[in-house]
Amino acid sequence: MSNNIVLKKGLDIPLAGVPDLAVSRTIIPDTVAVQPSDFKGLNPRLLVREGDRVLAGSPVLADKKNPDILVTSPVSGTVKEVVRGDKRKLLAVLVAPDEVQESLDFGVPGDGITAGDVKDILLKSGLWAAFIQRPYGIVADPAATPKAIFVSAFSTAPLAADTEFTLASEATSVQAGVSALAKLAKVHVCVKSADSAFAKLRDAEVHVVKGKHPAGNVGVQISHISPILKDETVWTVNLALLAAIGRLFRTGRYDVRRTVAVGGPAVNGPGYVKAYPGTPMTAFKQFYVDAEGVRIISGDVLTGRNVGEGGYLGFYDTQVTMLKEGTEPELLGWARPFRFNQYSADHTYFNWCLGLMGKERAMDTNLHGGPRAFVMPDSYYAKYLPMDIYPLYLTKACLAGDIDNMEKYGIYEVLPEDFALVEFIDPSKNYIQDIIADGIDLMLKEMA
Amino acid sequence: MNKIFEKGGKLYWLHSTVDAFETFLHVPGTVTKKGAHVRDAVDLKRIMIIAVIAAVPAALFGMWNTGYQHSLAIGADPRFWADLWFGFLKVLPLFIVSYVVGLAIEFGSAQIRGEEVNEGYLVSGFFIPLIVPVDVPLWMLAVAVAFAVIFGKEVFGGTGMNIWNPALLTRAFLFFSYPNSMSGSETWIALRKGEALVDGATGATPLSFIGDGMDALTSAGTQYGTGFWDMFIGIVPGSVGETSVIAILLGAIILLWTGVASWRIMLSTVLGALFVGGLAQLCGGTDVPCFYHLVMGGFAFGAVFMATDPVTSAQTDCGKWIYGFFIGAVCVVIRLFNPGYAEGMMLAILLGNTFAPMIDWYVTDRHIARRNKLVKAA
Numbered sequence: 001m002s003n004n005i006v007l008k009k010g011l012d013i014p015l016a017g018v019p020d021l022a023v024s025r026t027i028i029p030d031t032v033a034v035q036p037s038d039f040k041g042l043n044p045r046l047l048v049r050e051g052d053r054v055l056a057g058s059p060v061l062a063d064k065k066n067p068d069i070l071v072t073s074p075v076s077g078t079v080k081e082v083v084r085g086d087k088r089k090l091l092a093v094l095v096a097p098d099e100v101q102e103s104l105d106f107g108v109p110g111d112g113i114t115a116g117d118v119k120d121i122l123l124k125s126g127l128w129a130a131f132i133q134r135p136y137g138i139v140a141d142p143a144a145t146p147k148a149i150f151v152s153a154f155s156t157a158p159l160a161a162d163t164e165f166t167l168a169s170e171a172t173s174v175q176a177g178v179s180a181l182a183k184l185a186k187v188h189v190c191v192k193s194a195d196s197a198f199a200k201l202r203d204a205e206v207h208v209v210k211g212k213h214p215a216g217n218v219g220v221q222i223s224h225i226s227p228i229l230k231d232e233t234v235w236t237v238n239l240a241l242l243a244a245i246g247r248l249f250r251t252g253r254y255d256v257r258r259t260v261a262v263g264g265p266a267v268n269g270p271g272y273v274k275a276y277p278g279t280p281m282t283a284f285k286q287f288y289v290d291a292e293g294v295r296i297i298s299g300d301v302l303t304g305r306n307v308g309e310g311g312y313l314g315f316y317d318t319q320v321t322m323l324k325e326g327t328e329p330e331l332l333g334w335a336r337p338f339r340f341n342q343y344s345a346d347h348t349y350f351n352w353c354l355g356l357m358g359k360e361r362a363m364d365t366n367l368h369g370g371p372r373a374f375v376m377p378d379s380y381y382a383k384y385l386p387m388d389i390y391p392l393y394l395t396k397a398c399l400a401g402d403i404d405n406m407e408k409y410g411i412y413e414v415l416p417e418d419f420a421l422v423e424f425i426d427p428s429k430n431y432i433q434d435i436i437a438d439g440i441d442l443m444l445k446e447m448a
Numbered sequence: 449m450n451k452i453f454e455k456g457g458k459l460y461w462l463h464s465t466v467d468a469f470e471t472f473l474h475v476p477g478t479v480t481k482k483g484a485h486v487r488d489a490v491d492l493k494r495i496m497i498i499a500v501i502a503a504v505p506a507a508l509f510g511m512w513n514t515g516y517q518h519s520l521a522i523g524a525d526p527r528f529w530a531d532l533w534f535g536f537l538k539v540l541p542l543f544i545v546s547y548v549v550g551l552a553i554e555f556g557s558a559q560i561r562g563e564e565v566n567e568g569y570l571v572s573g574f575f576i577p578l579i580v581p582v583d584v585p586l587w588m589l590a591v592a593v594a595f596a597v598i599f600g601k602e603v604f605g606g607t608g609m610n611i612w613n614p615a616l617l618t619r620a621f622l623f624f625s626y627p628n629s630m631s632g633s634e635t636w637i638a639l640r641k642g643e644a645l646v647d648g649a650t651g652a653t654p655l656s657f658i659g660d661g662m663d664a665l666t667s668a669g670t671q672y673g674t675g676f677w678d679m680f681i682g683i684v685p686g687s688v689g690e691t692s693v694i695a696i697l698l699g700a701i702i703l704l705w706t707g708v709a710s711w712r713i714m715l716s717t718v719l720g721a722l723f724v725g726g727l728a729q730l731c732g733g734t735d736v737p738c739f740y741h742l743v744m745g746g747f748a749f750g751a752v753f754m755a756t757d758p759v760t761s762a763q764t765d766c767g768k769w770i771y772g773f774f775i776g777a778v779c780v781v782i783r784l785f786n787p788g789y790a791e792g793m794m795l796a797i798l799l800g801n802t803f804a805p806m807i808d809w810y811v812t813d814r815h816i817a818r819r820n821k822l823v824k825a826a
Contacts, residue, residue: 015486158486229823301485323486326479333475334493342489347707348498349489365479369491370471370564373608376495378763378808379710388819392763393812408816416483424484427492428608433483 005224007211009386011345011421015158015301016360019263019270021165026274032075033092033278034060038315039071039129041138044090052079057104057125057254060093068142072126074256074276076102092312103253115183122245125254129315130241134222134234135412136440146235148186148226151178153198153239156216157300159263161318163239166259166272168197170243177246179203181237190221211386219418223387228412240318258318262287264301265362266294266322277315281307288322295365297321302420303433326366342368345425372428384421387413391422395432398439403446406439415440464558468565496567498708500574502699503753507578509695510688511535514582514638517685521637538638539688542577545586549593557602568607569597575615575753578689579746580622581635588629592621612801613760619794636685653686654679655745655783655790679743690749700752709756712765713772717751718742720776734784741780750793751776760801767804767811775800
């Protein structure tokens with residue numbers, strides 16, 4: 001198949017607060033959280049108690065069904081607290097980091113490394129959780145054999161971390177990671193241009209994918225390279241975690257610290273920091289004045305989690321976005337000929353004919369309307385989903401819980417994140433990602 | 449919103465209505481709960497209001513033409529402002545009846561379902577007066593609107609769930625229930641009490657002659673021209689908003705420029721009509737040139753405003769081509785081969801609405817078959 005893919009559908013949302021390409025500091029937090037909710041499909045069993053000493057890479061949680069899958073501590077330190085919610089549901093394990101960080105040594109494997117060795121090291125170190133399995137978007141099953149492993153070497157999401165900046169210096173680690181994964185299955189890497197720092201990776205098939213968001217979504221890339229069919233599985237790994245896998249194989253140490261982009265209209269001096277996953281949002285204090293009326297999101301504005309000031313950076317996330325809450329009513333908003341401060345991809349606002357579409361805007365979290373039944377046709381939504389899928393038909397099949405039709409319309413290929421743009425432009429203001437997520441949960445239940 | 453309108457409050461039964469007026473005045477301060485944290489500024493109100501604005505030229509022209517046709521019919525000298533005023537007074541009650549009856553039912557149903565009021569009726573309510581004869585009795589219009597909104601829309605679950613275009617359903621109801629008020633020569637021209645047509649004036653629309661060919665058409669009315677350009681400009685009798693192709697084209701430009709309506713449907717509807725009209729001409733079935741169909745009767749209005757209804761038209765791009773072509777073709781078939789009823793557009797679009805889900809089903813089914821082939825190949 002072609003190694004050069006150009007996508008016409010999609011949309012780049014011009015959100016204000018693009019991070020400056022400079023790392024301002026390394027965040028050493030006083031607490032780091034390990035959160036089971038980061039790992040979809042895992043049923044966590046707690047392996048530590050309060051007061052236990054852990055090193056970076058020490059197991060903290062294990063999956064009940066598949067005890068080989070471990071979630072490990074990102075830092076060395078002491079287990080400070082086990083946070084539980086209703087019905088004693090495990091919410092987070094808080095670790096107080098040491099001043100000098102130590103990691104478990106997983107050893108540096110030699111040249112004759114086999115697929116079994118790779119699997120073993122990844123499982124032991126906790127980096128197995130980096131593999132997301134499609135369909136369903138759950139942590140991969142070590143017993144399964146994937147058709148291929150896909151890595152998107154760039155993100156097109158609004159204000160996403162620029163991987164050419166954050167990881168270009170770690171090209172050797174990325175290469176080591178790719179070489180290790182190549183023992184498990186064929187690896188496909190998608191880059192945004194032929195002169196990308198990752199375009200020359202060995203042991204992988206490199207594809208150039210050009211286009212607006214969601215061209216950087218791995219799901220979109222898979223559907224153009226090798227669509228997922230019934231009974232097939234593929235795994236995906238994000239680039240930051242791939243670099244961590246590479247570091248593990250090069251040095252034997254577990255190091256998941258990554259360069260995180262902090263951006264958004266509510267951010268003071270948007271930029272980059274180095275941080276561990278599980279870093280509390282209070283450690284990002286330099287970027288906001290007052291958390292009141294500000295939404296703090298771990299991830300991007302389309303798919304991230306609203307974690308608030310008391311939340312933590314997610315295991316897979318490489319960006320933090322801050323937005324103003326849009327609780328102010330707007331007088332006659334919908335009836336104005338122009339709304340210069342709002343963004344709309346629809347041509348019913350005439351900003352587009354004044355050439356203002358690309359102008360960066362300080363968008364807030366206002367819904368800009370009330371919930372309605374779907375009125376606009378499928379083709380209205382399809383402009384924002386560059387996959388061989390009818391978005392509204394799949395959404396409606398999920399709404400109806402109709403497994404046969406969900407399967408026919410391509411539920412195996414998608415995750416909620418692929419529908420984020422469709423949800424963004426929906427004039428009926430439905431929570432489409434949620435509908436898709438419910439559909440996937442239903443499939444998981446029925447297929448189990 | 450005041451607490452008494454909220455659930456459990458004394459006036460909860462007015463909740464949907466209060467909410468509708470509140471959100472009409474300002475976009476509420478509701479924030480996203482999950483998923484995409486930012487949302488596009490567009491909502492259905494915006495899309496619907498554009499459709500209404502697009503129909504304004506046709507409505508204004510229709511008002512003037514109502515007065516103009518009246519002046520011609522009674523043998524008076526046409527005067528622009530007087531004609532416009534006459535037409536305005538004649539058409540305004542139609543708008544009032546359409547909106548009052550339709551919105552009352554819409555608000556009530558929204559309250560029963562516990563939902564917010566959908567904006568869809570803003571458009572239907574504006575279109576309905578434009579596609580009925582100006583002299584239709586108001587009580588008939590009220591009954592027809594009530595039927596169309598309740599049985600055409602609310603029983604299916606409201607805007608977005610309906611199968612047929614509510615405005616056309618209103619017209620179809622009028623047509624089949626009260627045929628005397630919907631056809632013949634008396635209905636298309638508004639007359640005051642005691643006024644009579646001047647000698648030679650028939651009041652029939654050009655379309656009523658189409659089955660009899662060009663000779664009948666050219667010798668048709670003495671009070672108005674029946675040339676292509678007369679019908680293009682719209683100075684002929686007909687339903688209020690349907691006569692002027694110029695005014696409708698203005699609306700089409702607005703709809704296409706803002707992307708509210710589908711150009712695929714408009715274009716393919718025209719192609720469908722030209723295809724069947726041209727074929728009939730070639731085979732000697734009629735001597736009416738095929739492009740005459742585009743300017744006669746309700747074709748233009750139907751193709752621009754009715755067939756493109758986002759809810760009842762085909763959903764997929766490929767389906768839209770088939771759907772539009774089907775409507776254009778069926779419309780001309782009815783016009784040419786059904787001597788009893790000349791206006792084929794209404795029935796063609798309702799038939800198109802009926803088949804739209806099936807057209808989409810075939811389009812998506814082929815898509816699914818293609819995907820399944822990949823499974824088998826793998």
